[in-house]
Amino acid sequence: MHNWIPNSSPEIRGELLRDLGLKDVSELFSDVPPQLLLARDLNVGFGRTLAEYEVVRLFNTLISKNRLSEVPSFMGGGLCQHYVPSAVKALVSRSEFYTAYTPYQAEIAQGLLQALFEYQSLMADLYGVKVVNASMYNGSTASAEAVLMAARAKKRRRILISESVHPEVVEVIRTWGFGAGLELVNVGLDRESGQISLSDLRSKLSDEVAAVFVQTPNFFGVVESVVREVIEETHRVNALSIVYTHPLALGVLEAPGAMGADVVVGDVQGLGVGLNFGGPSAGILGINDDKELLRQFPGRLIGATRTVDGRERGFTMILQTREQHIKRERATSNITTNASLEALAAAVHLSLLGSKGLRRLGEAILGRTHYLVKSLSRLESVDLLFPEALHFREVGVRFPVNAAQVLRTLASRGVYAGPDLGRFRGELGDCGLVCVTELHTKRDIELLVELLGEVVGRGG
Amino acid sequence: MMVFRQAKWDEPVLFELGGSSKQTFAVDDEFSGEAEEALSKAPRHVLRSVEPGIPNLSEVEVVRHFTRLSQMSYGVDLGPVPLGSCTMKYNPKVSEELASDRRIVDLHPYQDVDSVQGVLEIMYLMQKWLSEITGMDECSLQPPAGAAGEFVGALIIKKYHLDKGNTGKVEMIVPEAAHGSNPASSAMAGFKVVKIPTAPDGETDIEALKAVLSDSTAGLMLTNPNTLGIFESKIVEISDLLHGRDALMYYDGANLNGILGLVRPGDMGFDIIHLNLHKTFSAPHGGGGPGAGAVCVKSGLKEYLPVPIVDFDGRKYVFRYDLSRTVGRISWFYGNVVPIVKSFIYIATLGPSLREVAELSVLNTNYLMRKLAGLRGVSLAYGEGRWRKHEFVVSFEKLLKETGVSAEDVAKALLDRGFHAPTIYFPLIVKEAHMIEVTESESKENIDALANAYKEVVDLAYSSPELVKSSPTNTSVGRLDVLTANHPKTLAPTYRYVEKLKDEGP
Numbered sequence: 001m002h003n004w005i006p007n008s009s010p011e012i013r014g015e016l017l018r019d020l021g022l023k024d025v026s027e028l029f030s031d032v033p034p035q036l037l038l039a040r041d042l043n044v045g046f047g048r049t050l051a052e053y054e055v056v057r058l059f060n061t062l063i064s065k066n067r068l069s070e071v072p073s074f075m076g077g078g079l080c081q082h083y084v085p086s087a088v089k090a091l092v093s094r095s096e097f098y099t100a101y102t103p104y105q106a107e108i109a110q111g112l113l114q115a116l117f118e119y120q121s122l123m124a125d126l127y128g129v130k131v132v133n134a135s136m137y138n139g140s141t142a143s144a145e146a147v148l149m150a151a152r153a154k155k156r157r158r159i160l161i162s163e164s165v166h167p168e169v170v171e172v173i174r175t176w177g178f179g180a181g182l183e184l185v186n187v188g189l190d191r192e193s194g195q196i197s198l199s200d201l202r203s204k205l206s207d208e209v210a211a212v213f214v215q216t217p218n219f220f221g222v223v224e225s226v227v228r229e230v231i232e233e234t235h236r237v238n239a240l241s242i243v244y245t246h247p248l249a250l251g252v253l254e255a256p257g258a259m260g261a262d263v264v265v266g267d268v269q270g271l272g273v274g275l276n277f278g279g280p281s282a283g284i285l286g287i288n289d290d291k292e293l294l295r296q297f298p299g300r301l302i303g304a305t306r307t308v309d310g311r312e313r314g315f316t317m318i319l320q321t322r323e324q325h326i327k328r329e330r331a332t333s334n335i336t337t338n339a340s341l342e343a344l345a346a347a348v349h350l351s352l353l354g355s356k357g358l359r360r361l362g363e364a365i366l367g368r369t370h371y372l373v374k375s376l377s378r379l380e381s382v383d384l385l386f387p388e389a390l391h392f393r394e395v396g397v398r399f400p401v402n403a404a405q406v407l408r409t410l411a412s413r414g415v416y417a418g419p420d421l422g423r424f425r426g427e428l429g430d431c432g433l434v435c436v437t438e439l440h441t442k443r444d445i446e447l448l449v450e451l452l453g454e455v456v457g458r459g460g
Numbered sequence: 461m462m463v464f465r466q467a468k469w470d471e472p473v474l475f476e477l478g479g480s481s482k483q484t485f486a487v488d489d490e491f492s493g494e495a496e497e498a499l500s501k502a503p504r505h506v507l508r509s510v511e512p513g514i515p516n517l518s519e520v521e522v523v524r525h526f527t528r529l530s531q532m533s534y535g536v537d538l539g540p541v542p543l544g545s546c547t548m549k550y551n552p553k554v555s556e557e558l559a560s561d562r563r564i565v566d567l568h569p570y571q572d573v574d575s576v577q578g579v580l581e582i583m584y585l586m587q588k589w590l591s592e593i594t595g596m597d598e599c600s601l602q603p604p605a606g607a608a609g610e611f612v613g614a615l616i617i618k619k620y621h622l623d624k625g626n627t628g629k630v631e632m633i634v635p636e637a638a639h640g641s642n643p644a645s646s647a648m649a650g651f652k653v654v655k656i657p658t659a660p661d662g663e664t665d666i667e668a669l670k671a672v673l674s675d676s677t678a679g680l681m682l683t684n685p686n687t688l689g690i691f692e693s694k695i696v697e698i699s700d701l702l703h704g705r706d707a708l709m710y711y712d713g714a715n716l717n718g719i720l721g722l723v724r725p726g727d728m729g730f731d732i733i734h735l736n737l738h739k740t741f742s743a744p745h746g747g748g749g750p751g752a753g754a755v756c757v758k759s760g761l762k763e764y765l766p767v768p769i770v771d772f773d774g775r776k777y778v779f780r781y782d783l784s785r786t787v788g789r790i791s792w793f794y795g796n797v798v799p800i801v802k803s804f805i806y807i808a809t810l811g812p813s814l815r816e817v818a819e820l821s822v823l824n825t826n827y828l829m830r831k832l833a834g835l836r837g838v839s840l841a842y843g844e845g846r847w848r849k850h851e852f853v854v855s856f857e858k859l860l861k862e863t864g865v866s867a868e869d870v871a872k873a874l875l876d877r878g879f880h881a882p883t884i885y886f887p888l889i890v891k892e893a894h895m896i897e898v899t900e901s902e903s904k905e906n907i908d909a910l911a912n913a914y915k916e917v918v919d920l921a922y923s924s925p926e927l928v929k930s931s932p933t934n935t936s937v938g939r940l941d942v943l944t945a946n947h948p949k950t951l952a953p954t955y956r957y958v959e960k961l962k963d964e965g966p
Contacts, residue, residue, distance in 0.1 A: 001813075001816070002809075002810060002813055002816070004550055004552060004742075004809075004810070004900075004901065005816055005817060005820050005900045005901070006901070006902070006903035006904075007820050007823065007824060007900070007902075007903060007904055008816050008820055008900075012903075012904055013820070013823065015904065016823045016824070016827045016904065017823070019827055019830070020823075020826055020827060020830060025819045025822070025823055027847075028819075028822050028823065028826060028847045028849075029691075029722060029723070029822075029847075030847070031690075031691050031693045031846065031847065032691055032693065032719075032722075032723055033693060033695075033696060036695075036696070036723050036724075036727050036728060037722060037723060038721065038722055038723060038724060038727070041721070041812035041815070042592055042593060042720075042721045042811075042812050042814055042815065043592050043812075044589040044592055044593060044807055044811060044812065044814065045589070045807055045808045045809070045810065045811030045812070045814075046808060046811055047811060047812070048811055048812070049809065049810055049811055049812075049813045050808060050809050050811065052554050052809070055554065055558075055805055055808055055809050056554065056558065058808065059558050059805065059808075062578045062581055062582060063561060063563040063564065063578040063579065063582075064563070064578065065577040065578035065581070066563040066564070066567060066575065066576050066577070066578040066579055067571075067575040067576075068562065068563065068566055068567070068575075073566075073568055075568040075570055075571065077569075077570050078792070079568065079569060081566065081568065085485060087519055087522065087523055089560075090523070091523065091526045091527065091530070093556070094526075094527065094530035094533075095535055095536075095537040095551075095744075096530040096531065096533040096534065096535050096537065096538065097530050097533055097535065097746075097747050098535065098551075098556075098744045098745075098746050098747065099535030099536040099537045099538075099551055099744050099745070100533050100534060100535035100536075100541075100745065100746075100747040100748075101535070101541055101543055101546055101548055101745050101747070101748070101880070102745070102747070102748040102749075103747070103748070104543070104881075104883075105871065105872075105875060105880060105881050106940050107872065107875055107932045107935040107936065107937055107938065107939065107940060108466060108533075108534045108875045108880060108932070108935045108936070109532075109533055109534060109747075110529075110532045110533070110935075110936040110937055111471075111528070111529030111530055111531060111532030111533040111936070112529070112532075112533040112747045112748075114471070114473065114529055114532075115526065115529050116747075116748075117473070117953075117954075117955075118473060118474045118475075118955075120953055120954050121473075121474075121475065121954040121955040121956070122474070122512075122514060124953075124954045124956070125512045125513045125514065125954075125956070126512045126514070128510075130954070130956075131953050131954065132953075132954070134748070135748075135749070137604035137605060137608065137749070137750070137791060137796075138604065138791060138792065139792070140789075140791055140792035141604065141608070141790075141791055148648075166792070168789060168792035168793070169792065171788055171789045171792075172788075172789050172790065172791060172792055174788055175615070175766070175787060175788035175789055175790055176611075176648075176790075178615060178618070178619075178649075178650075178787070178788070179614070179615060179618060179648050179649035179650035179651075180648070180650060181650065223502070223506050224506075225503050225505070225506050227506075228505065250508065250512065251508070251512075252499070252507060252508055253506055253507065253508055254505065254506055254507060254508050254509060255508065255510070255512070258509060258510065274565035274566060275565065275566055275567055275568050275569070276564070276565055276567070276796075276797055276798050277564065277567040277568070277569055277576070277579055277793070277794065277797040278569030278792065278793025278794050278795075278797060279604060279750070279791070279792075279793055279794070279795060279796040279797055279798075280604065280749075280750030280752075280796040280797075280798055280799065282750075290951070290953075300748065301953050302953070303945045303946075303951060303952050303953050304945075304952040304955075304957070304958050305940055305941050305942070305944050305945035305950075305952070306940070306941050306944060307937050307938045307939060307940055307941065308938065308939045308940065308941050309938060310941075311938075312937050312938070314937040314940045315940075316940045316942060316945050318945050318946050318951065318953065319946060319951075323640075324607070324640040324641045324643075324644035325639075325640040325641075325886070326640065327640075327644075328640045328643040328644060328653075329634075329643035329644060329646065329647040329653040330647070331640065331644040331647075333644065333648070334607040334608075334610065334611055334641045334644035334645040334647075334648055335605075335607055336605065336606065336607045336640075336641050337605040337606060337607065337736075337738065337745070337748065337749040337750070337751035337753075338605075338748050338749040338750075339604075339746075339748075339749045339750045340746050340747040340748030340749050340750075341746030341747055341748075341749065341750060342746075342749075342750060344526075344747065347474075348522065348526055350514055351474055351514070351515070351517060351522045351525070351526075352484065352485040352517075352519060352522050353484055353485050353514070354479065354482070354484035354485070354514050354515060354516030354517060355511045355512050355513070355514040355515075355516060356484050356516050357484035357485045357486075357487060357516070358512065358514060359508075359511070360487040360489075361487050363487075363491075363492065363495040363499070364487050364488060364489075364490075364491060364495070366494075366495050366498050366499070367490075367491030367492060367493070367494035367495030367496075367498060368491050368494070369498070370491075370494045370495065370497060370498035371491060371494045374494075390498070390501070390502050390503075390506065407572075408572060411571075411572055411575065416568065416571060416575075418570055419570035423570075438487065438488070441490065442490060442491075
């Protein structure tokens with residue numbers, strides 16, 4: 001018996017059984033072969049039903065073993081700690097939103113549908129593209145779906161991916177592309193600029209290439225200034241350009257769609273969504289074509305329409321014939337559940353910021369990154385990975401010793417930075433990332449730099 | 461009879477709120493000099509050329525806007541959402557509060573494992589508990605939703621056969637009554653989908669299965685209880701048939717709620733299973749997501765799981781990346797941790813009482829089924845005389861023929877009576893279908909009220925069908941024009957399209 005199960009009291013349970021002419025609930029399972037029936041209790045939880053305060057106590061004991069950075073975290077690697085406004089938290093905590101299902105019954109879900117339509121509109125504007133869907137799971141799976149879409153649309157299997165793309169995103173693309181037989185080809189890094197090497201790209205482009213995938217600001221925090229050239233080269237072989245960008249960069253940096261990108265991807269973490277130990281977040285996926293590519297577009301889409309009597313505006317899910325519940329094995333994706341609530345959070349955060357606030361927030365992050373770069377370059381024992389590059393939010397650094405060791409020492413002093421890049425590539429074992437956001441004060445950054453000087457000076 | 465009137469705000473779209481010059485969310489200017497310096501050094505062409513069209517509104521305007529939108533939405537906290545195969549159960553408030561703790565939401569995925577021992581212990585326990593619940597040996601929590609878990613399953617099947625050198629295993633068998641994501645996931649993994657029908661008793665047609673089974677068969681994707689809510693009683697025989705051909709058995713866990721603690725897929729002979737934590741284990745659905753989708757396997761397939769999985773090395777919890785045959789990462793990091801934490805709280809609270817979840821969800825289902833099966837114009841699809849498990853399917857084919865009122869019309873009329881409609885027109889093998897799942901969360905009174913609402917609608921269909929066909933009228937808007945919404949000339953997936961249509965017309 002439990003109060004989450006209203007009919008579990010013996011009285012009501014008995015009433016329901018009597019109504020069905022049954023003595024015991026086991027009769028409802030008479031069609032299950034007896035040898036399959038579990039003859040014991042499940043060994044889960046803590047042996048019995050717990051009172052709410054017992055669960056709270058237990059949970060607090062467990063998570064007290066988690067530790068947080070004492071100053072705002074300097075950890076990067078795709079996700080960074082940002083401020084989530086209280087208004088965002090309050091609005092996504094409205095249980096009309098969070099206990100709702102996918103809005104299959106449009107008339108009773110207009111508010112949710114309108115909010116998701118606004119998300120699509122805001123994101124399309126921000127990325128400079130025509131259509132953005134109502135969300136993918138996160139940036140990594142949005143990237144995988146983008147690549148699969150490109151391969152379908154172009155009927156080609158080869159995908160060129162810049163070495164400056166997040167390594168976990170590349171891994172996810174590889175996993176998702178296995179069934180479709182995709183061939184991923186790495187395009188090397190220009191060691192000076194920290195950007196995709198145009199000459200390597202040119203040598204690998206051919207009419208067998210379906211898409212070229214680049215990221216800016218890239219995994220090392222470098223703002224790639226050659227994106228336009230990459231897109232032009234890509235179009236020369238009639239392939240699709242896919243550009244991964246963080247939405248918070250787009251207050252100050254050019255929209256990928258405006259640079260000619262065919263497909264845009266990103267992740268909303270930082271825009272109304274916390275770190276969440278890596279998930280959930282929401283993946284952004286958009287296209288600059290509402291004809292050919294739209295037919296191959298995966299995921300849920302909301303559209304504006306009118307009521308049947310023509311009197312009122314309303315919103316509904318559209319182009320569902322692309323989706324699995326209708327198209328089955330010929331669907332453009334298997335995605336069903338997405339990340340609506342995080343998309344909503346992003347829409348609320350963007351609405352609070354406005355175009356002006358987004359610009360200012362972008363500048364606040366850019367300014368901090370610039371300050372961090374200058375401060376780090378004054379440290380003798382620490383080298384910037386790409387000293388000449390323009391950075392946004394994240395900066396790659398090289399230590400004279402093992403990076404993991406340095407970062408562990410830093411963490412023991414209450415300051416979290418990283419990740420060390422050795423975890424992705426052995427030859428980068430002496431490198432790490434540092435991320436700054438609006439949360440950091442000058443004092444915080446100075447503290448980090450001082451500590452680094454001390455730790456590295458001592459040889460880790 | 462419950463009276464239902466949904467809020468109806470004439471709420472403009474964000475872009476129509478008239479916000480061009482309000483005071484927006486404040487940002488500090490401690491680094492404005494630094495920003496200026498960086499901007500002056502940056503190549504011009506990397507900087508934004510056109511300001512995005514986001515309106516500039518004050519906080520109070522934004523809060524009112526989205527609060528009004530929330531009032532025009534409908535979730536489990538407002539009333540029953542009896543969507544079949546979606547398991548829309550109550551989402552306990554304690555889970556919401558605990559999972560929003562800073563020591564969860566501010567954790568960075570690349571923190572040293574020493575600093576995240578609490579959350580790793582939760583994930584480790586969840587892997588163990590989900591293995592026990594499903595009768596499998598090892599789980600990965602990485603799939604961000606059920607369909608992603610299915611895709612992992614299909615990839616495991618693909619890789620398993622390739623590793624054995626069986627390049628001819630190219631076919632995945634999927635029942636016609638299966639969830640659409642099954643064939644879609646199979647296709648994404650590169651399989652040819654082979655369909656099999658349902659027999660009149662509501663179970664998989666085993667003769668049809670034997671007919672398509674061959675050395676090309678890589679696996680079978682099945683949900684049990686199936687989408688009709690009927691338990692596949694010949695499941696052991698089916699498993700033996702597949703295993704006899706060296707094909708793997710995949711279990712779609714969407715329907716697990718009806719057998720929790722009573723029957724386990726692992727004991728039925730399944731090799732791989734995905735779970736939807738946002739269905740069975742009560743993480744909220746979020747208006748479409750996020751979900752969380754574990755994937756569990758028998759010990760022989762453990763090395764194929766996505767990495768990392770959480771392990772205990774005798775001293776502390778660690779991530780293990782060294783699975784030798786792994787299909788790779790299905791998503792970055794470690795899964796959707798917040799819903800995983802909510803499901804942890806749910807299972808920790810109920811413990812062995814999870815069995816009652818299944819018992820009451822099944823009892824509720826059959827109680828409601830009996831009430832609806834007797835209604836005029838309504839018939840039970842397949843499996844006459846069979847008890848259902850977590851859900852059941854009724855057909856309004858007769859009602860449509862006799863009154864012109866369709867399953868969709870009935871669904872819209874239910875909205876007017878304060879109920880979310882069930883899943884409609886699914887499974888595809890049932891004409892004019894309603895697939896209904898009330899879960900263990902609904903009280904007897906609520907189930908009675910839902911049954912009465914159905915009766916009222918069906919009666920109305922026979923007396924004044926036009927009244928049913930003109931519903932809904934108590935929702936924020938009336939019936940929507942889906943054709944216009946989908947027509948290439950009037951398609952409007954963003955506000956820019958709305959403006960363009962206003963200016964130029966379709």
